[in-house]
Amino acid sequence: xxxxxxxxxxxxxxxxxxxxxxxxxxxxxxxxxxxxxxxxxxxxxxxxxxxxxxxxxxxxxxxxxxxxxxxxxxxxxxxxxxxxxxxxxxxxxxxxxxxxxxxxxxxxxxxxxxxxxxxxxxxxxxxxxxxxxxxxxxxxxxxxxxxxxxxxxxxxxxxxxxxxxxxxxxxxxxxxxxxxxxxxxxxxxxxxxxxxxxxxxxxxxxxxxxxxxxxxxxxxxxxxxxxxxxxxxxxxxxxxxxxxxxxxxxxxxxxxxxxxxxxxxxxxxxxxxxxxxxxxxxxxxxxxxxxxxxxxxxxxxxxxxxxxxxxxxxxxxxxxxxxxxxxxxxxxxxxxxxxxxxxxxxxxxxxxxxxxxxxxxxxxxxxxxxxxxxxxxxxxxxxxxxxxxxxxxxxxxxxxxxxxxxxxxxxxxxxxxxxxxxxxxxxxxxxxxxxxxxxxxxxx
Numbered sequence: 251x252x253x254x255x256x257x258x259x260x261x262x263x264x265x266x267x268x269x270x271x272x273x274x275x276x277x278x279x280x281x282x283x284x285x286x287x288x289x290x291x292x293x294x295x296x297x298x299x300x301x302x303x304x305x306x307x308x309x310x311x312x313x314x315x316x317x318x319x320x321x322x323x324x325x326x327x328x329x330x331x332x333x334x335x336x337x338x339x340x341x342x343x344x345x346x347x348x349x350x351x352x353x354x355x356x357x358x359x360x361x362x363x364x365x366x367x368x369x370x371x372x373x374x375x376x377x378x379x380x381x382x383x384x385x386x387x388x389x390x391x392x393x394x395x396x397x398x399x400x401x402x403x404x405x406x407x408x409x410x411x412x413x414x415x416x417x418x419x420x421x422x423x424x425x426x427x428x429x430x431x432x433x434x435x436x437x438x439x440x441x442x443x444x445x446x447x448x449x450x451x452x453x454x455x456x457x458x459x460x461x462x463x464x465x466x467x468x469x470x471x472x473x474x475x476x477x478x479x480x481x482x483x484x485x486x487x488x489x490x491x492x493x494x495x496x497x498x499x500x501x502x503x504x505x506x507x508x509x510x511x512x513x514x515x516x517x518x519x520x521x522x523x524x525x526x527x528x529x530x531x532x533x534x535x536x537x538x539x540x541x542x543x544x545x546x547x548x549x550x551x552x553x554x555x556x557x558x559x560x561x562x563x564x565x566x567x568x569x570x571x572x573x574x575x576x577x578x579x580x581x582x583x584x585x586x587x588x589x590x591x592x593x594x595x596x597x598x599x600x601x602x603x604x605x606x607x608x609x610x611x612x613x614x615x616x617x618x619x620x621x622x623x624x625x626x627x628x629x630x631x632x633x634x635x636x637x638x639x640x641x642x643x644x645x646x647x648x649x650x651x652x653x654x655x656x657x658x659x660x661x662x663x664x665x666x667x668x669x670x671x672x673x674x675x676x677x678x679x680x681x682x683x684x685x686x687x688x689x690x691x692x693x694x
Contacts, residue, residue, distance in 0.1 A: 355602035364482035427594030485517030550681035565666030
């Protein structure tokens with residue numbers, strides 16, 4: 251009996267071991283199938299993100315910037331030829347400026363990549379302007395002569411960095427939230443301009459022709475830089491004229507860094523799809539982490555803490571001190587750190603920044619529902635609770651910015667308003683949750 255009992259025990263043990271091994275094997279197979287399914291889905295999600303969000307946004311920006319330059323250059327040429335500017339011409343420039351601006355702001359959820367690697371973001375979108383320097387430049391015949399040439403070739407290395415890009419153009423064509431008075435471009439001498447108690451151009455014979463020369467030069471440079479962005483992401487299949495222009499810039503403006511390839515030697519879109527060990531992105535989930543943290547979270551933090559935060563904290567008497575990223579020096583919040591103060595476009599800019607997050611998550615541009623191959627759809631499948639909460643926080647941030655717009659008061663006019671703080675808080679909550687979802691996504 252004892253011997254038979256031992257055999258029985260051995261038999262049971264063998265059966266348990268065999269069953270356990272079978273269960274582990276099934277579990278491993280299930281997990282492998284899940285990982286394979288997730289990877290295939292995330293690859294499709296990334297392609298949707300690139301093809302339906304990143305590429306069309308950068309191509310739209312490039313086309314609008316090109317059209318903006320052409321409009322400004324045509325007006326400059328016309329006025330120089332003795333013909334007066336018209337209301338419709340100035341209005342067309344202002345409308346095209348806002349169109350290009352919208353594309354740019356809706357690209358800021360994917361500033362990681364070329365915009366950061368090649369310093370394109372600060373090159374074309376720095377504020378506040380150095381308007382006192384601009385006034386002196388436009389009163390200098392030698393510099394104005396260089397601006398005339400730069401309006402053709404886009405070489406503006408001599409222009410103070412803070413005066414390049416969008417906001418230099420904004421200053422020329424907008425005043426106090428309105429399109430500029432057309433008469434200013436037809437007068438021989440520009441009237442003094444007062445902004446927040448400071449007078450510019452006082453006692454200087456700055457003409458509308460000279461302002462147009464500056465605007466055309468800066469617009470040419472802006473066009474070249476956004477062409478670079480488009481080509482860097484889309485690659486050689488980008489608009490041929492834009493690729494050709496970037497190649498010219500590589501030779502003629504080499505010091506301005508017109509490179510277009512990621513460290514992998516690929517265009518940035520192709521690099522995002524080039525997943526594997528030893529490559530820029532080891533896994534598809536790491537691609538998602540870059541989109542969530544390097545893209546969406548990054549612009550959330552900038553809008554809440556810097557774009558809105560600096561002026562708000564200064565306005566309510568609670569400025570903060572931080573270390574300057576470039577100099578390492580301690581600097582205090584700047585009350586004049588206000589984006590788009592001349593066009594009164596600040597709140598629109600901020601909302602478009604958050605819309606760029608929505609576009610990234612939805613896999614399309616400004617639609618109210620997400621695509622089947624979108625990040626949000628993926629979260630609905632694998633992290634449904636987080637998807638619901640993320641959607642709620644995104645909606646709250648956008649609603650808070652709508653309240654800012656509904657106040658009918660420009661940010662520059664009342665940066666310390668309660669609704670500004672409310673929007674900052676909602677955007678910060680969205681930022682925090684984006685990071686939380688990213689961490690959960692990496693684990694699941």
